[in-house]
Amino acid sequence: MQLLQHGIxxxxxxGGVAGWLAGLIMNGSGFGILVDILVGIVGGLIGGWVFGLLGLSFGGIFGTLVTAVIGAVILLFVIRLFRRA
Incomplete structure (x- = not known):
């Protein structure tokens, strides 16, 4: 929920930057701006959840971006696993 604390x-x-960066990291071209934003926001939630389980926390906008990018990479990895199956 850290992502939504900064304002909509x-x-x-x-979310858009995180989704775009995650697409680049995962060797893709992205899904378009709206889906990249959605992937980034959901990735922020996933990243916050994963880091919470690990007891890690990053503050500020940069920390939120890092958390969202890592969560978005995890999300894209899982999506690609299901698309190949």
Whole structure:
């Protein structure tokens, strides 16, 4: 939920950047701006959950972006596993 604490506009921007970066990291071209934003926001939730389980926390906008990117990479990895199956 850390992603949504910054406000809705900033969350959309961070989500979009996170989704785009995750697409680049996973050797893809992205899914388009709206899906990249959605992947980034869901990735932020997943990243926050995973880091919470590990007892890790990053503060600030940069920390939120890192958390969202890592969560989005995890999400894209899982999506690609199911698409290949």
């Amino acid at each position: 506009i900033l969350s959309l921007i961070i």
